[in-house]
Amino acid sequence: MPDKPLFLERASFHRRRLGDAARVLPVLSALLVLLPVWWAPALVSFAGGVLWFFLLWAGLILAVWALHRALLRAEAATIRASEAVAAGQSHPGTGAQSHPAQGDARRNAGDSPDAL
Amino acid sequence: MPFETLLAICLAYVVLMFVVAFAADRAAARGHVRWLDHPLVYTLSLSVYCSAWTFYGAVGYASRSGLEFLTIYLGPTLVFTGAWWGLRRLVRVARMHHVTSVADLVSARFGKSNRLAALVTLIAIIASTPYIALQLKSVSLSFEVFATDTPAAPIINGATLGGTAGWVAAGLALFTILFGTRNLAADERHHGVVTAIALEAVVKLLAFLALGVFVVWGLADGPADIMARIARAAEAPENAEGWLLRADRWTVLNIVAAAAILTLPRMFQVMVVEAADEERLTIAGWAFPAYLFAMSLFVMPIAVMGRELLPAGANPDLYVLTLPASQGQDMLAMLVFLGGFSAATSMVVVCAIAVATMVSNHWLVPLWLAMRKTPGGETTDLRGFVLNARRLAILAVMAAGWVYHQASEGSAALAAMGLVAFVGMAQVLPAMIGGLLWRGANRKGAYAGIGTGFVLWMALIFLPSIGLGGDLPVAAGMDPWALAVFLSLSANTLAFIAVSIFGFPDPVERLQGLSFVSAIEPIRHSRMTRSDDRAEPLLAMARRVWGPEEALRFFQAEARAQGKSGYLPDLTPRFLTRLERRLGGSIGSATAHAMIDRVAGGIALTVSDLLQVADEAQRAKEETQRLENARAELAVTARRLREANDKLTALSVQKDAFLSQISHELRTPMTSVRAFSEILKDPSLTPEERTRFAGIIHDEAGRLTRLLDDLLHLSVLESGRAQLSISVANLHDLINRALSAASATRPERSFLIDRDPSSEHLGIVTDADRLLQVLINVISNARKYCDAERPVLILRVRNLEAEGVIIDIIDNGSGIDSGRQTLIFEKFARLNDPARAGGAGLGLAICREIMAALGGDISYLPGQGGAAFRIRLPKRPPVGTAASGSSAA
Known part of the structure; x- marks a missing residue:
């Protein structure tokens, strides 16, 4: 199994960025829901509020739908890409043997943000 | 509509639910779970969130407080926008640990502490009982609407109506016991219940949408008209004040609703415990918010139209029923009634299952096990006990809800119970989130947080809501309720974090913490x-x-x-x-x-065990790494061995070739010596002839001697016994001598010599005679083998600080092909042309040995446009060589 490389190929890079988007989305939506009420309660309390909140809501549903679809596709693409790499890589060069050990150590360090 | 018809339809609907649940359970038992496991069924089952409180109460809430009702739906939507990384992780970890309830999750994370689970169970019971009572009340209220509507049913009086809640509670208890405690599966999933709930979710949604469409396009003139009516209603003096959103309430309500979707026992049951895996959340992530969207889209229109069309005294909580009934839409009213009935029953059933699981797992079973500590009791059937404990707990929860309903009959306090329950369960949230994200969170912190939150919730929110104690004294302009929620949640979180920071968790807890936070197998x-x-x-x-x-x-x-x-x-x-x-x-x-x-x-489990576990993992990792390295080393060694083998094979072939060559070389002069010796025996020879033949014999003997000298010379050099006489010499002079000595080789060829005399004037400390031998050999080789039309010999000398003196000797012939470059310095190596070479193939081998003895080396330079040799000579000869050489000699 190939170890985690330092730089990612296109497919997994894309998937990571979509993952970042998935983390940002809740924060963004919370701000869009909460801030207008703090700033201009009179504007979003009546008929204007009905429009704003329901349009925002529909937008959020569509955003989550599109994001999840893209993430699922990106995951499938990443799996395909890693399978292709695994198939194409019969014997890694002997000179590169010391690098996986470093990569391994780095990944383990990254897995435990607060080691106890 | 006659009350009897209503009752009959209602009963038929209940029978349908029983049949569906029964069929789904049977299908699951036979292993036909494909459509039962569909993400759509999962999403619909999540709609148990929309209880009767939201089905009937949302419209009432909207007509009193305007858009504030949206928080109950927007909070969960915010949580579901984080479904991909948040909820999926929660479900994955919970499934990994076979968690059975929200109390079990918290207990498992914090060192499998049953007392913590018992505390969470207590909160769940206190929060759920009034909430179940609220559902029962909504059902009996909706019955009442039809009963008072129909004077043809005089037998329906107050006493019978009071009993409605009782009958409903009994029926639901039966359903829950039948389908919720059929088996004690290891994964706590209830296909029958979930499928029935999914069907009820569809009924609920269709009923509400049908009413909404009727209101918007039947009673009003479409969306534009509705918007205008909302704007007009907002201008009414009481609404201008009441409908204005308050930022503090808005924020706190959103947070509470978001917490509720994670911590309410019934939500945890359908979202986490009943989930087969976390992948269905990729669908539910947008489908559930869409469901909530559809459920709340028509709330405002119904509220506005109800205000306009119904008499001023009508209860806004029942607009959804009274509005179609007042317009003569009996079928629609019936559908809405079934929708509300579905909302109430599905909530009660799932809530009862979830709370009963908690009560039996965290109260009754541990108590029973503690009472039967004697070994003799071990043979009893625990399975039967657990199932019976659950049945008992379901009955108890239902009975408590019914008793609460009867006791608070007529009081308006119930309406607030939904939010009160939300806030109560939200007290579990800090410990839950902290436990999933922070390895430092520990049990004492969880006790402190949940305990603080529980006490504050009881004192500031729960007791005031049932009429005990008063509201908080707050400054003007601040909402006392929002402040109470904010106080309880922030004190909870602070206590949780502070005590966690100063505590030291026990080993089991640390293992569980690692497993929960890193989502790895425990x-x-x-x-x-x-x-x-x-x-x-x-x-x-x-x-x-x-x-x-x-x-x-x-x-x-x-x-x-x-x-x-x-x-x-x-x-x-x-x-x-x-x-x-x-x-x-x-x-x-x-x-x-x-x-x-x-x-x-x-x-x-002790701390040293914990370290041992970590050690084992570490050792396994190191072992893998070691094997990996060993594999790499083996590959390198194998390659070297392969190369050595190839070289040995080639050398062996060469040696054979040399043996035949050397025998031939020795044989040729010997043959002439013998032949001319024979001739010399002949007395008739003239003195001139005798002298000539003796000269030939002498020459041939000389050739033999030289050959043998070379072999001897090489063997002396190889054995390290060479004697060096170190002196100072000028490299330019040495090269001159080498060129003139080598010109004897193939004198008929004239070479163009390209050299740079100025760089050659170097004083070198070495054995000059030996170096000269090397130079002569290399230059002679060039003269012998260079096959160019106009042969050119290039000599370059460089004096490098690091490496010493470099002498490059390059001709413009065809060079040596790469396959043979590694062999030319071996003994007996000679390129395939014995006739032209005329030597024994020892020259370069001798050169190599001489250069090694002088502390330098000689190598072949590929890619120089011809045969190219590089002689490297160190600044000083190796110390001790001369001394040891002389002592050995």
Whole structure:
């Protein structure tokens, strides 16, 4: 199994960025829901509020739908890409043997943000 | 509509639910779970969030407080926008630990502490009882609407109506017991209940949408008209004040609703416990917000139209029923009634299952086990007890809800109960989120946080809501309710974090913390004896929980996975972990942990065990790494060996060739010596002829001697016995001498010599005669083998600080092909042309040995446009060579 490389190929890079988007989305939506009420309660309390909140809501549903679809596709693409790499890589060069050990150590360090 | 018809339709609907649940359970038992496991069914089952409180109450809420009702739906939507990384992780970790309830999750994370689970269970019961009462009230209220509507049903009086809630509670208890406690599965899933709830979700949604469409396009003139009416209604003096959103309330309500979707027992049940895996959340992530969107789209229109069309005294909470009824839409009213009935019943059923699981797992079973500590009690059937405890708990929860409903009959306090329950369960949220994200969170912190939150919630929110105690004294302009929620949640979080920071968790807790935060498989400690004399008691214990067949099947499968036959696997950490988690799936992690410990002799896990676990993992990792390195080394060694083998084979072939060559070389002069010696015997020879023949014999003998000298010379050099006479010499002079000496080789060829005399004037400290020998040899080789039309010989000398003196000798012939470059310095090597070479193939081998003795080396330079040799000479000869050489000689 190939170890985690330092730089990612296109497919997994894309998937990571979509993952970042998935983390940002809740924060963004919370701000869009909460801030207008703090700033201009009179504007979003009546008929204007009905429009704003329901349009925002529909937008959020569509955003989550599109994001999840893209993430699922990106995951499938990443799996395909890693399978292709695994198939194409019969014997890694002997000179590169010391690098996986470093990569391994780095990944383990990254897995435990607060080691106890 | 006659009351009897209503009752009949209602009963028919209940029968349909029973049939659907029964069919789904049967299909699941036969293994037909494909459509039962569909993400759509899962999403619909999540709609148990929309209880009767939201079905009827949202419109009432909207007509009193305007858009504030949206918070109840927007909060969960915000949570679901984080479904991909948040909820999926929660479900994955919970499934990994076979968590049975929200209390079990918290308890499992914080060291499988049953007391913590019991505390969460207590909060759940206090919060749920009034909430269930609210559902019962909504059903009896909706019955009342039809009863008072129909003067043709005089037999329906107050007493009978009071009994409606009782009948409903009894029916729901029956349904819940039938389909919620059929078996004690290891994964706590209830296909029948979930499918029935999914169907009820569809009924609920269709009813509300149908009413909404009727209101917007039947009573009003479409969306534009509705918007205009909302704007007009907002201008009414009481609404201008009441409908204005308040930022503090808005924020707190959103947070509370977001917390509720994670912590309410019924939501945890359908979202986490009933989920087959976390992948369905990729669909539910947008489909559930869409469901909530559809459920709330028509709330405002119904509220506005109800205000306009119904008499001023009408209860806004019942607009959804009274509005179609007042317009003569009996069928629509009936559908809405069924929708509300569905909302109430699905909430009560799931809530009862969830709370009853908690009560039985965290109160009754531990109590029962503690009371029967004697070994004699171990033979009893625990499975039957757990199921009965659950049935009892369901009855108790239903009865408590009904009693509460009867006791608070007529009071308006119930309406607020939904939010009060939300806030109560939200007190679990800090410990839950902290436990999933922060390894430093510990049990004492969880106790402190949940305890603080619980006390504040009771004092500031729950008791005031049932009329005990008053509101907080707050500054003007601040909402007392929002402040109370904010106070309880922030004190909870602060206590949780502060106590966690100063506490030190016990080892089990640290193991669980690692497993929860990193979402990796938990490891049970390996202190337990590895012999199988304890496997049998464990099997007996599992049989008591799962029944004999299932226990045997599990143990056999585990034994087979270890490569053993029979039913008793080795007590490996892996097996114990799996056994404990599966047991935990039936009776809760704390109880399962305690039971296994008891059978195994109750050895407590210590810090050193924990370190040992970490050690084992570390060792396994190192072993893998070592093997990986060894593999790489082997590959390198194999390559070297292969190269050495190729070289040896080539050398062997050369040696054979040389042997025939050397015999030929020795034989030729010997033959002439013998032949001319014979001739010399002839007395008739003239003196001139005699002299000539003797000269030939002399020359041939000289050739033989030279050959033998070379061989001897080489063997002396190779054995390191060479004697060096070190002196100072000018390299320019040496090269001159070498060129003139070498010109004797093939004198008929004239070479163009390209050299740079200025760089050659270098004083070198070395054995000048030996170096000269090397130079002559290399230059002669060039003269011998250079096959160019106009031969050119390039000599370049460089004096490098680091490497010493470099002498490059390059001709413009065809050079040596790469396959042979490594062989030319070997003994007996000679390029395929014995006739032209005329030597024994020892020259370059001797050169190499001489240069090694001088502390330098000679190498072939590829890619220079011809044969190119580089001679490297160090600044000083190696110390001690001369001395040792002379002493050896």
